[in-house]
Amino acid sequence: MPLATATAPPLPTTEAPASTPKRRRRYNAEGLEAAKRGTRTLLWILLAAAMVLYSFPFLYLLFTSFKTPIDTIAVPPTILPREWTLENYTNALGRSGVLPSFINSVQTAIISTILSLVLAIPAAYGITRYKTPSGRVFIMAALVTRMVPPVAIGIPLASMMAGVGLADTPIALSIAHTTISLPLSIWLMSSFFEAVPQDLEEAATVDGCSRLGALWRVVIPVVSGGIAVTAIFAFLASWNEFLFALLMTAVRSQTTPVVIANFQTQFGLDWGSMTALAAVFSIPVILLTLLLQRKIVAGMTLGAVKG
Numbered sequence: 001m002p003l004a005t006a007t008a009p010p011l012p013t014t015e016a017p018a019s020t021p022k023r024r025r026r027y028n029a030e031g032l033e034a035a036k037r038g039t040r041t042l043l044w045i046l047l048a049a050a051m052v053l054y055s056f057p058f059l060y061l062l063f064t065s066f067k068t069p070i071d072t073i074a075v076p077p078t079i080l081p082r083e084w085t086l087e088n089y090t091n092a093l094g095r096s097g098v099l100p101s102f103i104n105s106v107q108t109a110i111i112s113t114i115l116s117l118v119l120a121i122p123a124a125y126g127i128t129r130y131k132t133p134s135g136r137v138f139i140m141a142a143l144v145t146r147m148v149p150p151v152a153i154g155i156p157l158a159s160m161m162a163g164v165g166l167a168d169t170p171i172a173l174s175i176a177h178t179t180i181s182l183p184l185s186i187w188l189m190s191s192f193f194e195a196v197p198q199d200l201e202e203a204a205t206v207d208g209c210s211r212l213g214a215l216w217r218v219v220i221p222v223v224s225g226g227i228a229v230t231a232i233f234a235f236l237a238s239w240n241e242f243l244f245a246l247l248m249t250a251v252r253s254q255t256t257p258v259v260i261a262n263f264q265t266q267f268g269l270d271w272g273s274m275t276a277l278a279a280v281f282s283i284p285v286i287l288l289t290l291l292l293q294r295k296i297v298a299g300m301t302l303g304a305v306k307g
């Protein structure tokens with residue numbers, strides 16, 4: 001009988017499955033996606049905390065405006081009113097001089113904003129396009145003047161306006177507010193003009209436009225978002241200003257910040273009426289920001305893609 005030949009069992013293979021690299025890539029992708037979700041969640045939490053901290057003073061002011069006179073001076077203070085009331089708004093808006101002060105604030109802020117833009121646009125355009133040494137010195141000098149405390153020039157400005165017969169007028173206060181907003185307006189407009197390629201102006205000049213025509217027809221429409229941002233900053237600088245308004249106004253051209261500061265009674269400050277008028281005073285700025293929201297975003301992203 002033939003002898004049976006023994007066959008050795010097959011050796012186990014040590015090769016990894018072909019799907020292992022795909023699994024590793026899938027696990028890595030899932031890990032990266034989980035890390036991104038965690039980062040986004042953390043950023044949203046930080047953003048929400050920052051918004052709460054930033055908006056809390058205004059919310060507290062808004063809630064205080066609906067409190068009763070007893071609740072406004074309660075110790076310890078409460079955030080939400082125990083009893084909601086519109087009495088503070090009635091008292092604040094019914095006082096003499098409040099409506100004229102609103103009109104004066106609007107006039108002063110509009111005139112100051114127009115003056116700032118009319119002066120800042122050609123100054124910034126000349127600095128960015130001609131790039132002369134004197135232009136660099138001028139823009140640095142504008143920054144230095146922005147650092148001067150307003151109290152250092154408030155009294156001389158009040159004396160000068162009284163000397164030319166402009167005491168207690170919105171025009172005088174607008175000129176004073178322009179000295180505050182103009183340096184910042186020049187700096188902002190310079191950065192926006194820098195983001196506009198000069199090829200656009202060269203093409204306009206080839207088509208027959210002058211330098212002024214190219215500025216008006218080509219450059220200004222491109223930087224309209226930047227002009228909106230500059231206008232809002234100039235408007236806010238005038239709208240919220242208190243020192244010049246206190247020094248340069250008496251009765252006829254008093255603005256609302258000065259009127260708010262005069263809300264006093266025989267028992268102290270009338271916190272309810274002050275907060276109510278301050279809440280109403282903030283409405284025009286909020287509306288202006290909402291109306292120019294698209295322009296603001298366009299101005300902030302103007303220099304994102306250049307050339």
